[in-house]
Amino acid sequence: MAFETADNVRATSGLFGAETVVYYQKDVLDFLRKAVTLDQFGQKKSLPKGSGKTISFQRYTAKASTDITALTEGTTPSGLTLASTEITAIPLQYGAFVEVSDALVMEKIDPVIENALKLLKDAAVQKKDVLTAEALHGNLTNQFAGGAANVGATSAGMTAAEIRKGMTYLNAAGVPKFSNKYVLAVHPYCLHDLMSETVAGGWLETTKYTSNEEIMNGEIGTIYGVKIVPTPNIQSAAEGAASAVVYRNFLLGREAYGQIDLSGEGSVKVIIKALGAGDDPLDQRSTVGVKYWHVTKVLEAARAREIFATATLA
Structure with a gap:
């Protein structure tokens, strides 16, 4: 199960420690993997690295029982050809964030963050199932x-x-x-x-x-x-x-269909911004966000x- 490095996490989380963000990222990933319904039944592929966003699934042609023949002693039979059809899909990124006005406790597992993430996790699970159902319908x-x-x-x-x-x-x-x-x-x-x-x-x-x-x-x-x-x-x-x-x-x-493996590196990301991070000159807002990649393709x-x-x- 891959997560971002500590340096990358700090770069995206403002004043929060890497351990805090990694904790919540693992929590969100575990929840999504356990709570989704339709996503658990698809063939999984990881996001490609350094080759664009397109992911590829291989649909292999089945062999018939007649392909299995009796063997003759000392005679090597002809080999079978492994045939497949490549099916490609382009994933999209989905996400949302919640603004919280109360100060978040830095370097600590804070209830405000947990409550915000719970709302986002529930919405993310529903969205993933809806997206999968839409992709299956009519296909x-x-x-x-x-x-x-x-x-x-x-x-x-x-x-x-x-x-x-x-x-x-x-x-x-x-x-x-x-x-x-x-x-x-x-x-x-x-x-x-x-x-x-x-x-x-x-x-x-x-x-x-x-x-x-x-x-x-x-x-x-x-x-x-x-x-x-x-x-x-x-x-x-x-x-x-x-x-x-x-x-x-x-x-x-x-x-029957293929999807992105949530365990793959970069598939799910949690972003926590402390007061004063980004466009917040008066230290009025903290934000908690979740984003993930998704695609469903009928194979x-x-x-x-x-x-x-x-x-x-x-």
Whole structure:
């Protein structure tokens, strides 16, 4: 996990000590990595050094079972060609700062800084999930609840049968999984309908987990081999049948999309300015800021499905 050097931190933090800023930078980074929902499922790439802002993902062409052949003693078979498609993306930087009028205690972990950073951390997590959802929307395989022909005809909500249907398509396509499970990032309103089902084979509670299963950030249960992870940052629009609000949930396989690795050097930065730093001739303002790089790029549409569904609580 890379952080800025002490000299660089002092240069950007005014009168504050390097240790203070590094502490908060690690705190923000840890929070972002643990609290984001959609970002935890993307393939990660670090920001490039000295080669511009463009990051590159490689999508490798799968090999068929027919490529594996019986060997003849003493005869070397022909080698296979490793083929790939390069997919590039240009990250953007996002950030915000909070002005505080009270004096901040220098060289000390101060509650004012912590409170300001908490607000910024919460907003940053929401923003990252929103940006990822926006990038996924319209770039995956579509699935309309209840078998609707398109989003304008969609009137059905999220059900276990809908998840089973999507899971079946991913399995049939040989889409790789996360620890032997697919993941459904679902809006809480759609989750409410799913958990309200009384039919047999509906909701499987989290108590049914075995002790050796990996629990993902925000995960609350599993059904038909699909881990359920709610997030309020799923997009919605009044675009269904009779102008019903439709939620754009994501059924995800592994490496369907790529993103920046937050652990990479320079990906996340905390900036603390003391009173009198910069354009503050009367020592009236201190500022606390956070900025980070972000991009989401769909790598293979067939590895995920966008499930459009209505909700009774909408």
